[in-house]
């Protein structure tokens with residue numbers, strides 16, 4: 001899409017300049033000039049009294065050209081040869097979508113020494129695995145991974161490409177989408193197949209979670225999206241499955257890489273690694289004040305758990321945002337989730353209700369959290385949590 005000025009019609013009246021919310025138009029030499037700050041919002045198109053500014057849509061790719069694009073791909077994200085759990089969750093969901101679309105499911109493994117990952121990808125449902133291997137992929141590098149994935153897409157033409165909405169996935173996805181000129185829906189929480197068109201229906205929260213938007217990508221391929229970790233369950237691996245392995249030589253040269261990895265600093269400790277945690281102890285406004293979170297941290301430490309928080313607590317500045325669980329925070333699916341002084345608002349439940357076991361501690365027996373809890377304790381968090389910590393500590397030492 002583009003915004004174009006028809007020079008002959010422009011009188012330099014300045015109506016567009018005053019209406020542009022981004023200050024992207026300047027009047028230069030009695031003519032409007034659209035600068036790089038333009039976001040294509042189109043406010044200037046309706047503001048111009050002389051119809052001198054027009055919005056031009058891209059011409060859609062030919063539909064028959066789209067038919068050349070086949071198969072649903074999942075990018076397997078890894079660090080030090082360890083795949084992120086979201087990659088297998090996407091293979092599980094991808095299998096269902098691929099079956100519904102009657103297409104193959106493929107995994108894309110880019111890395112160094114990735115034999116185990118290939119086996120795991122096939123066991124988790126992939127019919128094919130595209131592999132690009134080399135020391136240049138030993139750590140995530142935007143340039144190297146973008147080049148490798150773009151090359152694979154251009155060569156093998158998948159219909160759909162799914163990536164985890166992790167820090168790396170959200171760096172890589174848009175870069176590849178731009179290179180291959182297609183659409184990408186970020187941070188999806190639901191995937192489906194649109195009954196009318198057969199396209200992937202990508203659903204994601206928008207405007208702070210106030211609406212759920214379902215987005216289609218009708219004219220461009222591959223249809224791309226990043227998907228939040230822990231929304232889908234990881235499939236049980238079946239090691240008797242077999243798959244086709246397609247090894248593709250690396251085209252990245254050292255000179256192509258613009259960044260050098262100097263050091264890796266793990267700023268996010270185990271306490272905020274909520275998405276991979278098996279146990280989470282979460283606190284809400286019922287904790288009373290920020291200092292009382294110590295009680296949550298002590299219980300978490302004994303259990304080897306991560307620390308979560310409700311949005312009320314994050315908004316109040318008691319805990320930083322990476323700890324927030326819920327619709328506008330992280331989606332988690334641990335084995336055990338402790339909800340302490342959390343009322344159980346729908347927006348909080350949206351991020352944790354798929355936990356295997358939920359334990360709620362709340363002084364109000366009518367709190368909605370008890371409706372989803374497997375175990376409930378009615379009482380004051382400041383009495384119950386230290387007692388639990390003491391008891392778990394005793395059992396650990398026994």
Ligand SMILES: Cc1cc2nc3c(=O)[nH]c(=O)nc-3n(C[C@H](O)[C@H](O)[C@H](O)COP(=O)(O)OP(=O)(O)OC[C@H]3O[C@@H](n4cnc5c(N)ncnc54)[C@H](O)[C@@H]3O)c2cc1C
Pocket residue numbers: 208209210283284285286287288309310311312313324325326327328329330340341342343344345346347348351361362363364367379380381382
């Ligand atoms: C668009 C939108 C998006 C949102 N996204 C999120 C999100 O991602 N995550 C999220 O969490 N919320 C989200 N919210 C906010 C959500 O609606 C609730 O306001 C929030 O979850 C409430 O947090 P809370 O349970 O900590 O606090 P409260 O609702 O105030 O509940 C506190 C609970 O603590 C109990 N309590 C009080 N004192 C004690 C005590 N001494 N011992 C034991 N229990 C005690 C009370 O009985 C009460 O049940 C969102 C809201 C909107 C509109």
